[in-house]
Amino acid sequence: MRADARRNRELIVTTALDLFAEHGARVSMEEIARAAGLGVGTLYRHFPDRQALLEEIAVDTLQRLMTFSRAAAAEETPRWQVLRLVVEHCAGLPLGLAKTLSSTPISHPELPRLERDLNALFEQLAKGAQEEGTLREDIPPSEVIALLNVAICRPGARADDYLTTVILDGLRR
Template sequence: MRADARRNRERIVEAALGLFTERGAGVSMEEIAQAAGLGVGTLYRHFPDRRALIEEIAQSTLTVLRDHLRAGAAEQVPRWEVLLSMVRHCAGRPLALLSSLPEASPQSDTRQRLIREIHGLLGDIVEQAQQEGSLRRDLTPEQVVGLLNVAICRPGARADDPLTTVMLDGLKAPAP
């Protein structure tokens, strides 16, 4: 790919990331092109349709999240801190886009594999946090992952917003 074409593609993805994170999947292709400082035709040359752009962003976001969780799991820190790091990492990322993608598509195999891997890593971290006593034990790891998804997979999610704060407070194990 030519250098100018690569830069344009990066500008499109960066603009889309910002808009999708802030406003959710309802952002138009025209708004993305405008935010990138490019014409709509340039956007469509790189991404034939909206689904292709969202799919690329979703897979990229999931890959970065998986790598972040792997790194956190390898650290010798309390597991609660790894969970908080993950929440902070996810804030400001367009994870809400995942709900706008069809389950069955040529790219869904990669996306579904990444989601399964992330849920597995997160489940292990949750179990370890429960064993160390920092996370309440009356919830299954699957339930905790579900709650975390509610908190961070929505437009405008932030690590310090009221919903996330209340959810984290509720997951923290009570002091002995």
């Protein structure tokens, strides 16, 4: 891929990430092209349809989240604090895209694996927090992750907004 084509592709993905994080998946391809300062034709040369762009963004987002979460989990920090760090990191990410895509046929081979790996890591963190006594033990780790998904997998989610705060307070032992 030529250097200018690679820059355009990165610009499209970065711009779309920002727009999706702020407005959710309803942002149009035309809005993305306009915000990136590119023509719609350039956008469609890189991504043949909206689904391909959404999948690319979801994979990029989940890969970055996995890198951050693994690094945080490797620290000698109480598991509850690691969970909180991950929630704070997730705020503002377009994680709702992965949830939106889970109801449609996926063509990107990395997406299902990344979702499984992230959920497994987060369940380990939840179980560790339960074992250290900082997270309620009456909620299975998989349900803890489902609750956290409600908080962070929505447009405009913030670590300090009322929904995230209530869910975290309710999970804390």
